[in-house]
Amino acid sequence: MSVVVPECCDDLKRERGRCLFNKEELTNILDGGPKLTEKRRRIEKMLINTPELFDDVSPDYLSHEDRYSNELRKATQLMTTLEKNGFTYNDAVTTGTGLWLLMDGNPLSLHISMFLDTIKGQSNPQQLQEWLPLAEKFKIIGTYAQTELGHGTFVRGLETTATYDSTTKEFVLHSPTITATKWWPGALGKTSNHAVVMAQLYLGGKCYGPHIFMVQLRDLETHRTLPGIVVGEIGPRLGMNSNDNGFLQFNHHRIPLTNMFMKHSQVTEDGKYVKPLHSKLSYGTMVQTRVGIVYHASRELSRALIIAIRYSAVRHQSEMVPGDPEPQILDYQTQQYKLLPHLASFFALRFSARALLEVFIGTSAGLGSGKMNMLPELHALSSGLKAVATNDAVKGTDICRLACGGHGYLSSSNLPRIYTAIAAGITYEGENTVLFLQVARYLIKSFRASSQGQTLPFSVSYLRVQPPSSHAPLMSDRGLVDALGAGVRWMVGEAERRLQQLVDSGHSPHAAWNACSVHLVQCADAHTRYYICEQFVDAVSKLGETVSSGVHEVLRQLCRLYILHRVIQTAGILLRCGAVDGKALTSIEEEECHLLATLRIQAVSIVDAIDIKDVFLKSTLGAWDGNVYQRIYEEAQKSPLNKSDVTQGYYQYLRPLMKANL
Numbered sequence: 197m198s199v200v201v202p203e204c205c206d207d208l209k210r211e212r213g214r215c216l217f218n219k220e221e222l223t224n225i226l227d228g229g230p231k232l233t234e235k236r237r238r239i240e241k242m243l244i245n246t247p248e249l250f251d252d253v254s255p256d257y258l259s260h261e262d263r264y265s266n267e268l269r270k271a272t273q274l275m276t277t278l279e280k281n282g283f284t285y286n287d288a289v290t291t292g293t294g295l296w297l298l299m300d301g302n303p304l305s306l307h308i309s310m311f312l313d314t315i316k317g318q319s320n321p322q323q324l325q326e327w328l329p330l331a332e333k334f335k336i337i338g339t340y341a342q343t344e345l346g347h348g349t350f351v352r353g354l355e356t357t358a359t360y361d362s363t364t365k366e367f368v369l370h371s372p373t374i375t376a377t378k379w380w381p382g383a384l385g386k387t388s389n390h391a392v393v394m395a396q397l398y399l400g401g402k403c404y405g406p407h408i409f410m411v412q413l414r415d416l417e418t419h420r421t422l423p424g425i426v427v428g429e430i431g432p433r434l435g436m437n438s439n440d441n442g443f444l445q446f447n448h449h450r451i452p453l454t455n456m457f458m459k460h461s462q463v464t465e466d467g468k469y470v471k472p473l474h475s476k477l478s479y480g481t482m483v484q485t486r487v488g489i490v491y492h493a494s495r496e497l498s499r500a501l502i503i504a505i506r507y508s509a510v511r512h513q514s515e516m517v518p519g520d521p522e523p524q525i526l527d528y529q530t531q532q533y534k535l536l537p538h539l540a541s542f543f544a545l546r547f548s549a550r551a552l553l554e555v556f557i558g559t560s561a562g563l564g565s566g567k568m569n570m571l572p573e574l575h576a577l578s579s580g581l582k583a584v585a586t587n588d589a590v591k592g593t594d595i596c597r598l599a600c601g602g603h604g605y606l607s608s609s610n611l612p613r614i615y616t617a618i619a620a621g622i623t624y625e626g627e628n629t630v631l632f633l634q635v636a637r638y639l640i641k642s643f644r645a646s647s648q649g650q651t652l653p654f655s656v657s658y659l660r661v662q663p664p665s666s667h668a669p670l671m672s673d674r675g676l677v678d679a680l681g682a683g684v685r686w687m688v689g690e691a692e693r694r695l696q697q698l699v700d701s702g703h704s705p706h707a708a709w710n711a712c713s714v715h716l717v718q719c720a721d722a723h724t725r726y727y728i729c730e731q732f733v734d735a736v737s738k739l740g741e742t743v744s745s746g747v748h749e750v751l752r753q754l755c756r757l758y759i760l761h762r763v764i765q766t767a768g769i770l771l772r773c774g775a776v777d778g779k780a781l782t783s784i785e786e787e788e789c790h791l792l793a794t795l796r797i798q799a800v801s802i803v804d805a806i807d808i809k810d811v812f813l814k815s816t817l818g819a820w821d822g823n824v825y826q827r828i829y830e831e832a833q834k835s836p837l838n839k840s841d842v843t844q845g846y847y848q849y850l851r852p853l854m855k856a857n858l
């Protein structure tokens with residue numbers, strides 16, 4: 197059968213011809229500088245030249261077991277390729293490239309992230325010396341085993357016990373109930389031979405709360421499970437099915453005293469407990485992973501945006517003016533409204549991720565010299581940003597799918613896989629509502645501290661009871677961000693008032709908290725978005741001095757769109773607190789529509805500048821050349837159902853049905 201393939205590339209050629217800025221310069225900004233762009237491209241080139249890293253057959257057509265083995269094959273190949281070429285796996289993670297090749301749940305990802313990070317962040321010098329080289333060289337392979345069947349969020353509620361036996365100088369690990377079964381850890385089922393395990397520490401009959409232990413699970417030669425341990429895979433999930441998320445039970449399993457991570461708290465040979473400087477230092481790996489997730493979410497969103505925006509420039513549908521040629525769907529204002537605010541979000545998240553990383557690095561350096569005072573702020577910022585980034589990436593990716601109509605639902609568009617991968621991020625590493633409530637706790641504490649005349653840390657300083665009045669004109673970027681800040685201050689003040697009122701009327705503080713928790717989550721979300729707006733405005737204004745005017749203009753427009761969109765989303769609050777009036781909102785709405793039309797002109801060039809190659813996009817809809825229909829058609833030919841004209845199912849089921857006398 198011959199297929200007529202419409203030539204689509206002209207659309208993208210025309211779009212690219214309208215570019216008024218230096219794409220390479222924007223790429224460099226997104227990467228964090230020309231050197232990092234160059235490094236990323238070197239890694240990409242090396243990966244592209246390694247054919248074993250690519251799939252001959254879509255994983256969709258593989259069995260559950262083959263999917264896992266295939267991904268493990270690619271994961272191990274990736275690690276050896278990086279090593280041989282003088283790169284680290286961290287290079288592949290920080291540039292995104294590694295994650296995109298192993299797109300459906302890499303069975304080594306927990307090893308190279310949370311397992312290694314725990315060793316680095318929670319070990320004393322002897323432990324570091326013993327475990328780090330083994331883990332870095334993959335002589336031991338591990339995961340992070342915290343969540344149990346009965347408890348994920350409430351870490352203090354974990355049931356796995358680690359009881360010290362001073363006679364043998366060992367801990368006895370035990371899962372006393374079915375709900376104590378470790379459940380979910382990535383790569384736990386079949387890949388890992390070790391795990392860092394969060395368990396309740398018991399000394400002399402007293403519980404000291406959750407602590408982390410290094411536990412060997414499998415024999416290093418035979419890979420068989422060790423006595424006293426039951427381990428397996430938990431079965432199919434919504435997505436990421438090539439990872440072997442697992443379960444784990446202990447039956448009075450013994451490990452040496454030296455296998456408790458002892459950087460922050462210690463147990464002496466005679467069973468004495470030495471307290472850490474801060475009670476939550478053992479949660480450090482989670483904080484670090486949340487910082488990484490903000491980057492990860494922004495990267496996944498960017499892949500979805502490249503696909504949807506290129507496709508929207510190639511796809512023609514309907515008539516805008518009766519009788520005229522069918523327009524590119526990107527010309528519809530509603531399509532621009534679906535996609536461009538999310539494009540602005542991607543930039544906002546990228547700049548905020550960078551700012552958060554700096555806070556993380558600063559706080560970690562402080563911890564090294566015993567300074568704990570920045571920890572609460574880091575916890576609040578990383579929790580809030582992880583929650584907003586994953587919520588927005590999931591929403592944005594789904595909008596991208598919807599914006600591609602029926603073809604967005606095709607697995608070959610890659611949008612479903614991007615969606616399911618990032619959707620997990622709402623739940624893992626702290627469920628988002630729970631993280632927002634942690635942020636809210638920090639906001640209320642800060643607000644109360646300010647009422648008592650205390651100075652507030654930088655990210656919440658705008659909440660002080662007597663803020664300086666804004667001098668920026670309302671309609672400037674700064675003026676609108678100040679208005680958003682005034683909105684958050686009003687919301688937090690209102691939450692505090694309601695909490696106090698409930699307590700004054702006889703409710704316990706905890707009951708009052710629960711009764712206000714919907715509003716408190718909204719405060720946390722609004723606060724985090726205010727922080728993101730601030731970071732975006734600051735980043736663009738700082739770049740203004742160093743970049744060309746074309747690039748600066750594009751960034752300025754994206755930043756403006758992000759702020760206008762946020763003001764419109766928050767209109768109710770801003771009207772209630774008097775930060776804006778109806779007239780201002782009307783002009784903001786009009787400006788947003790105008791800006792959509794302006795940004796539309798260069799939208800394809802902007803996503804081109806994100807610079808993700810086709811082999812990493814893995815999408816029939818988003819490829820550089822825009823040859824969408826040919827690609828969709830060719831992918832469909834690979835379906836096993838198309839191997840024969842008449843399938844077995846016909847003889848087995850359909851024919852008997854047709855022959856039956858019903």
Ligand SMILES: CCCCCCC/C=C/C(=O)SCCNC(=O)CCNC(=O)[C@H](O)C(C)(C)COP(=O)(O)OP(=O)(O)OC[C@H]1O[C@@H](n2cnc3c(N)ncnc32)[C@H](O)[C@@H]1OP(=O)(O)O
Nearest residue numbers: 342348349350351352476479488492571575624625626637
């Ligand atoms: C590239 C990406 C790859 C990613 C792969 C990811 C794979 C997924 C892995 C996982 O999912 S691992 C499991 C992750 N699990 C969680 O994240 C659990 C979430 N729960 C928690 O973090 C905690 O239980 C909690 C919700 C924070 C509560 O903890 P806890 O019950 O111990 O707290 P409280 O006793 O109530 O005290 C609250 C008090 O403590 C402060 N705090 C809490 N956490 C931290 C922290 N990490 N750092 C600093 N401070 C912390 C909190 O602010 C409160 O302070 P005060 O208000 O009392 O001053």
Ligand SMILES: Cc1cc2nc3c(=O)[nH]c(=O)nc-3n(C[C@H](O)[C@H](O)[C@H](O)COP(=O)(O)OP(=O)(O)OC[C@H]3O[C@@H](n4cnc5c(N)ncnc54)[C@H](O)[C@@H]3O)c2cc1C
Nearest residue numbers: 340341342343347348349380381382620623624625626629
């Ligand atoms: C794909 C994937 C990979 C994972 N990988 C790992 C891993 O490698 N290692 C690991 O240890 N774990 C892992 N997890 C587990 C993950 O960390 C937990 O699922 C997560 O922390 C949420 O806990 P939970 O499932 O117990 O949900 P729950 O805490 O039971 O949450 C259920 C609902 O209750 C609400 N809720 C809970 N507590 C509160 C509260 N205090 N206030 C208000 N609402 C509340 C939540 O908002 C949510 O709506 C993974 C999970 C997934 C989905």
